[in-house]
Amino acid sequence: MKTFLRSTYSSQSDRAESSKSLMLTQTARDPALRRMRSEAQERALTAAEVHAGLLARPLPCLPSKFFYDHRGSVLFDRITRLPEYYLTRTEEALLPEAARDAVARVGPRHLVELGSGLGTKVRTLLGAMSTAGLLDSCTLFDVSEPALAQSLPRLAAERPGLRTSAIVGDFLTDLGALGPGGSRLIAFLGSTIGNIHPRDVPGFFRSAASVLAEGDGLLVGLDLVKDRARLEAAYNDAQGVTAEFNRNILRVMNARLGADFDPEAFEHVAFYDAEAAWIEMRLRAARACRVRVPGAEAELVLPGGGEIRTEISCKYTRPAVEALLAATGLRLEEWYTDADALFALALMRRTAERSAG
Ligand code: SAH
Numbered sequence: 030m031k032t033f034l035r036s037t038y039s040s041q042s043d044r045a046e047s048s049k050s051l052m053l054t055q056t057a058r059d060p061a062l063r064r065m066r067s068e069a070q071e072r073a074l075t076a077a078e079v080h081a082g083l084l085a086r087p088l089p090c091l092p093s094k095f096f097y098d099h100r101g102s103v104l105f106d107r108i109t110r111l112p113e114y115y116l117t118r119t120e121e122a123l124l125p126e127a128a129r130d131a132v133a134r135v136g137p138r139h140l141v142e143l144g145s146g147l148g149t150k151v152r153t154l155l156g157a158m159s160t161a162g163l164l165d166s167c168t169l170f171d172v173s174e175p176a177l178a179q180s181l182p183r184l185a186a187e188r189p190g191l192r193t194s195a196i197v198g199d200f201l202t203d204l205g206a207l208g209p210g211g212s213r214l215i216a217f218l219g220s221t222i223g224n225i226h227p228r229d230v231p232g233f234f235r236s237a238a239s240v241l242a243e244g245d246g247l248l249v250g251l252d253l254v255k256d257r258a259r260l261e262a263a264y265n266d267a268q269g270v271t272a273e274f275n276r277n278i279l280r281v282m283n284a285r286l287g288a289d290f291d292p293e294a295f296e297h298v299a300f301y302d303a304e305a306a307w308i309e310m311r312l313r314a315a316r317a318c319r320v321r322v323p324g325a326e327a328e329l330v331l332p333g334g335g336e337i338r339t340e341i342s343c344k345y346t347r348p349a350v351e352a353l354l355a356a357t358g359l360r361l362e363e364w365y366t367d368a369d370a371l372f373a374l375a376l377m378r379r380t381a382e383r384s385a386g
């Protein structure tokens with residue numbers, strides 16, 4: 030299979046600048062919703078990331094955070110209710126007890142949810158904190174501004190006494206915007222950590238540890254290694270919602286970067302790679318095509334059958350998580366799982382020692 034990318038893109042400096050800066054920009058819409066970057070910075074960062082992704086070999090790829098425009102968040106919400114997608118309902122069944130126990134151990138007053146999406150699970154954690162008489166503030170953190178623009182006002186209306194805020198940012202580069210920790214619990218639910226490449230997970234843990242004070246908590250939802258049939262069914266649902274979600278990334282490229290992808294000319298592919306322990310999602314060109322992506326100064330030429338990688342979704346075991354936690358400033362304290370060991374919530378605590386690196 031031969032894939033070809035032509036490019037005139039030269040400078041990565043905009044990207045470096047925008048990820049260095051932790052300046053937050055307030056939106057006109059809601060002063061409690063802050064953006065990490067101006068629209069121009071965001072466009073430059075998107076262009077650089079997409080450009081780099083399309084150059085990747087052996088497979089061109091698109092960062093999975095670009096699934097989530099408004100339509101993508103709504104499609105993901107539909108995925109969570111599919112019969113094949115056991116992840117959400119299993120985590121939701123574990124969450125009330127895990128939340129109660131985590132709140133009892135950590136005693137947090139401030140809740141942060143990373144990748145909060147439409148913000149449904151945060152209610153369970155807030156309920157546990159409120160019952161314990163501890164609730165003070167809640168910050169939603171997501172790359173999707175439409176999702177935050179929907180979930181933040183709803184949260185504020187539901188809990189009038191609560192200090193609520195939201196940050197539009199990337200949890201891989203922007204956690205510093207949260208400022209120093211103290212009585213803080215960070216929730217990272219839904220197995221979204223699985224969408225981070227394992228080589229980047231220790232760096233993510235270190236950066237989370239840097240915004241936690243000693244004893245603060247990080248509660249992480251993890252999908253667990255299991256039989257191939259169950260895993261592959263979850264990403265190849267009979268109604269084709271996951272396929273539509275997958276193709277949505279091409280619509281986002283068209284809207285944000287003026288690309289001319291024909292989403293209907295791409296077939297959804299999802300399979301389990303047991304060696305890597307991840308589900309991989311791809312889009313396969315039904316026929317040879319040449320796609321212009323002017324906003325990323327790129328042109329992608331794919332043969333018929335040529336593929337683009339759009340997502341990895343890592344499946345974990347407890348030892349694998351413990352190995353990734355080594356020397357990050359976090360330790361694993363509790364592991365809440367269901368009777369069939371489909372999914373786990375891991376409670377991690379900030380240790381006294383400074384994280385390595
Ligand atoms: N937590 C919710 C939603 C999960 S969907 C649940 O458990 O159901 C994944 C969410 O993470 C989306 O809302 C998406 O916009 C967000 N996301 C994905 N990549 C991100 C990134 N790099 N930085 C911040 N948010 C990201």
Ligand code: AVI
Pocket residue numbers: 108116219220221222223224264271274340341342
């Ligand atoms: C958000 N994330 C954890 C989902 C997952 O399972 O990796 C995204 C998703 N991709 C396909 N279906 C759902």
